[in-house]
Amino acid sequence: MAKPVRGGTPLLPYAGPVTPAELSRTVVRVVRSAVDEGALSVAGDVVPDAVKVERPRPGGGGDYASGVALKLAAAAGLPPRRVAEVLRRRIADQPGIALVEISGPGFLNITLDRGGKDRVVRRVLEATASYGHGDALLGQSYDFAEAREERARVVTDVVVRLLRSQGALARTVEHGGQVLPLVACPEPRLRELVGVDAARWAMLRPARHDRPRIEVDELLAQRESNALFRVRYAYARSRALTRNALELGFRGEVGPVPDGEILLGLLSDHPGVLESAARHQAPDRLARQLEAVADGLLRFQHGVLPLGDEKPSAAHRNRLALAEAAGTVLAGGLSLLGIDAPEFL
Template sequence: MTPADLSLTVLHAVRRAVDEGALRVDVPARVKVERPRGGGVGDYASSVALGLARPAGRSALDVAAILKERLRECPGIRAVDITGPGFLNFSLDGDSDGRLVREVLDAGGRYGYSDALSATRVRLLPATEVRAALVTETVLRLLRAQGADAAVGPEGERMAVLAAPADFSLQALGDDAGRWALLRPAAHDHVLAGPPLLVQHERNPLFRVRYAHARARRLLRNAEQLGFSAAYEERVDAGPLVALLGDHPAVLLSAARLRAPDRVARHLEAVADALLAFQHTVLPLGDEKPSAAHRSRLALAEAAGAVLAGGLSLLGISAPDQI
C-alpha cells in the first residue's frame, strides 16, 4: 500500500462511517497521511479525526475509534493505533516498500501525477517579468500534472512573486541554473545568486540533485556489468529515502494547489541527499556476490532517480545521465 493508496483507504473509511450514520460530517475532498511525528508509531499517521471532531460534535478520540473500526481489516494495513489527542497511526504489511518502489518504476517520470484536480479550472494572467513568467509556466505544468484544466487567460489570477533583479540574465546562467535560481526560492524570497549554481560542488544544491540522478543511472550501468539488475525482493534499510519517495505525490499536489514550485525543488534536494547517502550500499564490494539485497537496493536507487528526473522535468530542468 502506497501513501496515496492509504489516503484513499482512509477517505473511504470516513465515507463509510458517514453512510452508516456513525458520523455526521461532510466528507472531505482528501485525507492527508504523513510519516508519524514525535509520539507516533507505525509507518504513517493522519490527523483526519482531529479535523472532523468539531463538525461531528464528537471528541477526536471518538472519531478516531470510529474510523479505526473501519480500517483495521483493510488489505495492506497490519495495525491501526490511536495516539495523542486522536491521531490515527498505520502499520503497513511487510511488502509496502516493495509496492511503492514498483509503483514508482512503473510510472517512471510521471510518478506523482494524478487526477486529484480534474474538477479544477485555473486561469493565470500572462506575465512579462522573467521570474513571474517562469513561475506561471511552471505552475501551469504542475496543475496539469494533477489533472487541472489550467491555462493562461485574460481574467486569471496573478502570480505574486518578488521580481528578479534588473541585471538578472537567464541566458547568461543557462536554462537549468537560471530556472533553479528563480524557482527554488519561495515566491516572496529573493532569487538565488547565479554564479554558485554553475559550480560542480556538493555545496551547490542544483548540482547535488542532478548528480544524484546521474549516480542512479551509473549504478544501473555498473550493476549490468556485474551481471545483475534491479528487482525489489526484500526490505532494505534505506534511511529516509523510501519515505521521501512515498511523499512525492503529496508534494506535487501541494505544489500545484499552493502555486509553489519551490516545494518541488526542496523535496528534490531531500531525495538527492538521501540517495547520495544510500548509494554506497547498492553494489557488491570486493568478492561479494550480488544478492537479493543488492537487487532491492538497486531498484530503490532506480526509483529515486526516476523521482529526481520527473521532478526536474516539471521544473523545466534537464536530468543528465552523466555529469
C-alpha cells in the same frame, strides 16, 4: 481562480503500495462512508475534501498520523477518541494498511503494510516519469495570466505543469487569468549569466514570496553546496550504477531493502509532495523534495554495487532497483521543473 468542471470520476481504491496522497484520499473516503452509513452524524459540508496525513511526531507510532477525528468531533457531538474509534476500524480494513491505533486525544496512527512499502519501488519503475501524477485535482480548471517578468513566467509555467500532473485543466491566457503573487527576479539577465537550467532552479527553489538568491559563481559551481548540482549528480549516479551493474552481469530486482528505509520513505512521500505543490501552487516544495531524494540516494549509493571479489547477490539487485527508482523520481521531478536531467555529469 479554480472553477469546478463537470464530469469528474469518483476516487477508486488504490492497489499496491500506499502513498501519503492515496492515504489522505482513503481517509476522506472512509469519513464519507461513515457519514453515509450513519456511523457519524455530521452535516455534509463538514466532511473535508482533503485530510492531512503526516509523519508522526516524536513519541508517536505508525508510519503516518492524522488528526481528522479531532476536527470532526464537535460536528459529530462525540468525544474525539470516539470518532477516532469509528474511523479506526474502517481505515484498518483498507488495502495496504497493517495497523491503525489511537493516541493522545484522538490522533489516528497508521502503519502501512511493509510489503506495500517495498512495492513502491516497482510502482515507480512502472510509472517512470509519471510517478506521483494523479487525479486529485480532476474537475478543477485554472487560467493564469501570461507573465512578462522572467520569474513570473517560469513559476507560472511550472505551476501549470504541476496542476496538470494532478488532473486539473490548467493553461495561460492572453487576457484575464490569475496572476501569481511573487517577488521578481533581481537579475533580469540571469539566463544569460548562468544558463536556462540554473536560472530556472534559482527562481523556483525559493518560495514565491521569497527573493531569489542570485550568486552566479555558486549557481555554476560543480560542488555539493550547489543544490541543483547535487540533484543532477544524484540522477547521473543512478544511471552510472545501472551501467556498472550491467557490466558486472546483474540488473535491478524489486525486493526488501532493510537499509533503504529513508530513501523508500522519500519515494513513498513523493506523490503527496506533488499534490501539495500543485494545490498550493508552490514549485519550491517539489524542488526541496528533489534535494531530499538526491541526498538520500547519494548516501545510499555506496552499498549498491559489490565490492572487491564480492559476487552480486539478491541484496545488490534490490538496492540497485531502489537506486534506479530514486533516479526515476529525480528525472520526473526535474522534467516538471523544466530542467534537464543529464545522464553524464
